[in-house]
Amino acid sequence: MKKRVVITGLGVVAPNGVGLSDFTNAIKNGVSGIRFRQELSALNFSCCIGGIPTISEEKKSEYFSELQLRNFNSSGILYGCIAGIDAWKDAGLSMDDENVDFDSGTIFGTGTSGVEKFREAIYKLDDKQVRRLGSTVVAQTMASGVSAYLGGMLGLGNQVSTNSSACSTGTEAILMGFERIKNGKAKRMLVGSCSDHGPYLWGGFDAMRVMTYKHNDSPEQGSRPMSAAASGFVPGSGAGALMLESLESALERNAIIYGEVLGGAVNSGGQRNGGTMTAPNAEAVQRCIKDAIDDANIDANDIDLINGHLTATIKDPDEIENWVTALNRAGTNFPYIQSTKSMIGHCLAAAGAIESVASIIQLKEGFIVPTINCDDVHPEIVKIIDVDKIPKKCIQKELNLIAKASFGFGDVNACVIFKKFEI
Amino acid sequence: MKKNELIESLKKIVKPYIQDEVAFENLNEDTDFINDLKINSANLVDVILDVEDEFDIEIDNEAMEKMLSVKAAMAIIETKLSEK
Numbered sequence: 207m208k209k210r211v212v213i214t215g216l217g218v219v220a221p222n223g224v225g226l227s228d229f230t231n232a233i234k235n236g237v238s239g240i241r242f243r244q245e246l247s248a249l250n251f252s253c254c255i256g257g258i259p260t261i262s263e264e265k266k267s268e269y270f271s272e273l274q275l276r277n278f279n280s281s282g283i284l285y286g287c288i289a290g291i292d293a294w295k296d297a298g299l300s301m302d303d304e305n306v307d308f309d310s311g312t313i314f315g316t317g318t319s320g321v322e323k324f325r326e327a328i329y330k331l332d333d334k335q336v337r338r339l340g341s342t343v344v345a346q347t348m349a350s351g352v353s354a355y356l357g358g359m360l361g362l363g364n365q366v367s368t369n370s371s372a373c374s375t376g377t378e379a380i381l382m383g384f385e386r387i388k389n390g391k392a393k394r395m396l397v398g399s400c401s402d403h404g405p406y407l408w409g410g411f412d413a414m415r416v417m418t419y420k421h422n423d424s425p426e427q428g429s430r431p432m433s434a435a436a437s438g439f440v441p442g443s444g445a446g447a448l449m450l451e452s453l454e455s456a457l458e459r460n461a462i463i464y465g466e467v468l469g470g471a472v473n474s475g476g477q478r479n480g481g482t483m484t485a486p487n488a489e490a491v492q493r494c495i496k497d498a499i500d501d502a503n504i505d506a507n508d509i510d511l512i513n514g515h516l517t518a519t520i521k522d523p524d525e526i527e528n529w530v531t532a533l534n535r536a537g538t539n540f541p542y543i544q545s546t547k548s549m550i551g552h553c554l555a556a557a558g559a560i561e562s563v564a565s566i567i568q569l570k571e572g573f574i575v576p577t578i579n580c581d582d583v584h585p586e587i588v589k590i591i592d593v594d595k596i597p598k599k600c601i602q603k604e605l606n607l608i609a610k611a612s613f614g615f616g617d618v619n620a621c622v623i624f625k626k627f628e629i
Numbered sequence: 630m631k632k633n634e635l636i637e638s639l640k641k642i643v644k645p646y647i648q649d650e651v652a653f654e655n656l657n658e659d660t661d662f663i664n665d666l667k668i669n670s671a672n673l674v675d676v677i678l679d680v681e682d683e684f685d686i687e688i689d690n691e692a693m694e695k696m697l698s699v700k701a702a703m704a705i706i707e708t709k710l711s712e713k
Binding site for chain 1: 645646671672674675678681
């Protein structure tokens, strides 16, 4: 007997809002978290704008001990732990310093961990000072650093692991946790993902010229998914976290239920038939969406809202076309669609998790938040879907089903279906 | 350097790493870093780096292995200082 899986807690650290209420306010009002970044400009980046969450020293010390913060320099782990602990507490679970909870685990993804810490270590090491690296370089730079920190803070005794699948990481993490609970292997899984900020992570993308260099003087207008003037993505950072729980466990605890994870799919285009390391194989994207719909056992016509991958590169029209084909819905029959990235940029490995948190907030509250910077919808998109399906202002709307997809380097895809909770 | 001064500087150095406040308050020559102060063994290398910075000395691997108590730390620091 497969278990039903519900969402009982959320946590978010985003460039336009840290914590559930600030983030909800920001996305509802179309607030951009993108700013000019002097450190990028000083290093001769083409793109000198980016999204970085604001975390005060005081806030750090609410989540980390003084000892943990000594020589700590891993922004991804910082964001991941704040979002993760927030989701845990939001679910009404307590922090217990004594006991291990063998029914709870985490799949918390990232692309890379502690790049700034790694840079520090490399400088020391090349200076022949390896013996002076200190004790935390490994914990901060290992890919699974974030899940390891969270596991210790929360006393998790079930699976504690980190997944990594480029920009589909967050959405994939949700599905991995979902499967584990569905199959009865855990009662609760804290799922999500995080991403570091800064030049050492973003530099490779700048070198590929996939980030926009046209908005250094207008950062808030820089992230333009679905716009005719889209000229590359804006880098972001942060973390999103969801507390997934078996329905039985949630009901037993009398937990608040935000929504249900109905199903989903992950696949790869094999870097064939148009797919490459950096470009998606359209057939695989469509297949992933269709497989998610089948897995969730829903009718494509019942999807109310799509939270797309939609990064603001030239590939956005292709993504819309893939949705149109996969759902077999077009024009005025197309569901509402949005890109959270218009406000927070592309948070890379954290994108899928932060955007899923945004999706679930809308599902729970019954509104659709705006996609900003796309008053000039791309002509190729206008040809296939009704522009009113891309809300530019927040609209009140009861939502029952949301499809969230993320795609990543390596030609990998992930799509999850969220449903309003009904017993 | 006087003994009590040395103990005081060591006390300052280990403070961020200790997990037993009572043992820390009563820190003396016989205090063991791991068994009494409950310092995480991984953090012992950080204690040693901080000692190196504080006294401007270098503690080699062999000395490091022995530096498990206040008494041992004091002996090692005194030796290294006298070699300077």
